[in-house]
Structure formats: C-alpha cells, structure tokens
Amino acid sequence: MNENAPATPPRPLRLSTVILPHRRWHEGARETWLRAEELGFHTAYTYDHLSWRVPFRDGPWFGAVPTLTAAATATERIRLGTLVTSPNFRHPVTLAKELLTLDDISGGRITLGIGAGGTGFDASALAHSGQEPWTPRERADRFAEFVPLLDRLLTEDTVSYDGTFYSAGGDVGAQNIPGCVQRPRLPFAVAATGPRGLKLAARHGQAWVTTGDPKLYETGTPEESIQAIRGQVAKLASACEAIGRDADEPDKVLLTGFTPDRTRPLASVDAFVDFAGRHRELGFTELVLHWPIPDTAFAADQKTFEAIATEALSQLD
Template identity: 75%
Template sequence: MRLSTVILPVRRWSEGGREVWQRAEELGFHAAYTYDHLSWRVPFRDGPWFGAVPTLTAAAAATSRMRLGTLVTSPNFRHPVTLAKELISLDDISDGRITLGIGAGGNGFDAYALLGEGEEPWTPRERADHFAEFVALLDRLLTEDAVTYEGEHYKAHEVRNVPGCVQRPRLPFAVAATGPRGLRLAARYGQAWVTTGDPKVSAAGTPEQSHAAIAGQIEKLGTACEAVGRDAGKLPKTLLTGFTPDRPLDSVDAFVDFAGRHGELGIDEIVLHWPIDDTIFAADLSVFERIAAEAPAQLAT
C-alpha cells in the first residue's frame, strides 16, 4: 500500500507553499499531487488558487525523491498539444517523477471559464467524447516525435515533441473514471486507475455502502480490462480520499483500518488531502503527520 498526498495550490510559494511540498517529501509520501483547475468550489472559489503546472515545476525543483503529478487534469480547459509540451518539460525538470492524473472533468467553474455569452458547457456525453479523443491524442504526442492528427474535437499539424519524456515510452497516466467509457480508457491507456468513491453514496451513505460501491467499480474495471486482454490485478488502483463517508484522519488507528479494508478490495495507493483549516479538508495536522510516519509500517505487517 502506497500513501500519497494532494496539496491544493492555495498558498503563495514564498508564504509556506514550498515548505509544504518539502515536508511531504520528508514525511515519506510516495507522491504529492495537486488539482489542475482554474478555480474550485466554495470556499476556495474566492481565495488564492495557483496554476498546477507552475506549481509542480517549483515542487520538482524543491524536492528530489517523491513523485509529483496532477489529480486530475481534464479537457475542460486543456488542449493535448500544449499540455504534452508542458508535461515533457515537467518530466525533464523532475528527472522522470511526473504522473498525469487525468479525467473527463465536470460542469464546475472550469467548464464555464472559456465560454462566450450564450454558450453552454459540454453535456456528459460531450465530455466523454472529448475525453476519449484527448487521451488517445495525448498518448501519441507523448510517445511519437512528430504527430499529425485531425479528429472531431482536436487537431495537431506536424507537432514536434523531441526529445520526449524521460520516462519511457511516456510518463504514466492515472485515469480517473467510473463510467463504462472512462473505464475502457483506463484499461487501454492507464498505468493506474483513480476513484473518489461513489458521489451518491458519499452524500448520504455509510462507510459500508461506500466500500461496497468501490468494490463494484473495481469489478467493472476488471471487465473493461478483460475486454482488452489486460490483467486488472496488475493495474494499480488509487483512492483519492475526502469524498467518502469515512473519517480516516481521525486517528492513526482509524486510518489503518480504513486503508486495510480498501487494500483488501485491491486499492494500492491512498491519497490524503493535506489539511486546510475551515474547509472540508480540515484535520489535525499532527495526526495527519503521524499517519504518514506510522501507518505504512502497520499496513505492511
């Protein structure tokens, strides 16, 4: 079981931002991720929120061991051609420590930011259509020196991406998906699969119901993998916490119990939000740090 964290880009680099990423490495986290949004929900909507790529670039320079990445990037405001260039650069600066968490995106602030008057955001089907084409083209852009492509939603004309990624054949994709089309993308292109649980259960369900829902998602992932001749047991599975009815940050024991139960389902990596006061991610920082320091050894026994 790997233990990672996600650090929201809400701190100025000179006012604690750098120290949080460095502290994450000192605590031994496998990876530290950040959200890739233009802004996020209340209370973050009207506060500081910095860009994911510059933040990860700075984090790559301030750390040396732990993996770094997005959790997650989406097509809502990204284009695969420009994103590929940024990812290749990030992978180089970090010496091959970047993972791209990628998902279809939602209908929040990112979906509206680039729209003109009277324009509507994509429907769920349109988001899925964009996502499928986005992932397939990004895969090519990160593995081929030159790409020309003309699809329904994206185009690339003689795009050069030399020298490519440090990680070969490209940096890993961690595909966030729970629907049939997204799971097929995870099975085909993913080096990991990501879930936050079932939003319907999270809103009014119990930890037991959430556990069962994640088990169902993993079963569907297995079906998607089988369809492309892939062993689902060898596809790493990541749970981004903070959106289920559980309270794993109440104590070290609570976390070990939570992680153990999800490990039995096949979850390989658990990602904890770095605590932020007065938000849904509020938690006792000392308990959080004890979990990082003590839980991995307990889970290994």
C-alpha cells in the same frame, strides 16, 4: 466477472498526498511540498483547476503546471502529479509540451492524473457568452479523443492528427522531441467510473483513480461505499479483460475525502489503518490524503496527519 470471487493477495499499499494550490509559493507552499517529501509520501499531487469550490473560489488559487515546476526544483525524490487534469481547458498539443518539460525538470518524477472533467468554472471559463457547458456525454466524447491523442504526443516524436474535437500538427506534425524521461512516456492515472472512461483507463492507464460513489457522499454509509467501490473495481477488471490485459496490472488509486466516512480516517492512526486495510482488500495500491487545511472540508489535526504518514503503513504489514 464474479464480484464475490476470492480476492488475490493485496499488493503493497502506497500513501500519497494532494496539496491544494491555494497558498503563495513563498508564504508556506514551498515548505508544504518539502515537508511532504520529508514525511515519505510516495507522490504529492495538486488539483488542476482554474478555481474550485467554496471556500477557495473567491481566494488565491494558482496554476498546477507552474506549481509542479516549482515543486520539482525544490524537491529531489518524491513523485509529483496532477489529480486531475481534464479537457475542460486543456488541449493535448500544448499539454503534451508542458508535461514533457515537467518530466525533464523533475528527472522523471511526473504522473498525469487525468479525467473527463465536470461542471463549474473550469467548464465555462473558456466558453463564449451564453454558451452552455458540455453535457456529460459531450465531456466523455472529448475525453475519448483527448487521451489517445495525448498518449501519441508523448510517445511519438512527430504527430499529425485531425479529429472531431482536436487536431495536431497540420502538414508538418506536432513535434515533441526528445520525449519524456520516463519511457515510453510518463504514466497516466485515469479517473473514471463510467464504462467509456473505464475502457480508457484499461487501455491507456498505468493507474486508475476513483473518489468512490458521489451519490453516497451525503447520506451513504461506509459499508455502502465499500460495496460501490467494489463494483467499480470489478468493472475496471472487466474492461481490462476485454482487451486482454491483466486486471491486476493497473495501480488502483483512491483519492480520499469524498466517501461517507471522509473525516474518520484522519481521526487517528488506528482509524486510518482500519480504513486503509478495508480498501487494500479491494485491490487499492495507493491512497491519497488531502493535506490538512483548517476551516475547510479537509481540516485535520496536523500532528495526527503526520503520524499517519510515518506510522500507518507499517501497521498494515
């Protein structure tokens, strides 16, 4: 594929947020999810980890599925989801049951962000003493089996499966009746940058998620980041074309906060409009902003953040 080919006209851009699950529900968390809906965000996501990096590692951190269940009962319109779930501590059979229940409670407002997972606490919390975390190849192997099985579990009433890493149903089959409110199932947003993950995104994803190129996080430039992300988009397109899928069909989601210019987009509405416009030209259809958390890497002025949520998209038209 020619990376320098003229781009197709950009699709409308959606703005979403991710709310980290570090606050008690009745001590500010509930109000944050309600405010996200009031501000008009398309989706409010949360991380699906057992704990996360400093400064959150040694403080409160709540489960994604119960948090989303509470958010589903508190809100009415905003979509909800994980960004992202991984096989590190999940099994497709139990996850499928939780997801179809969430989809039912929310009235069909759930999106599953899903990725191969990484190192850290999630990768070792369920391990035996002395057991090494999975290597990148082992995580990719599990992910390649996890996603298609989860797809089946959420679209078929009864599934029997016996794979290398996962099994489902035994002799009677794993049942997931009545299935999702969203048909044929709730959407997958597949986080991937490598060739195997991009193939899964092309085949199973209603959306694809990236954070950019992690190698550029510390020392890269914004222009280098744009070029790297352009390359990722091109590789996704090639993966789609290889299976006969329109490369423009999957939504393209950028989880912001991990590119070299990570703090600039939230400095002002104008700065965000510039950032959003450059990424929309690459084909992105959704940008996800971290809800501001003081004294962390996600610190930002709350008033500016809310002005971006309510004013920025209209300036891209």
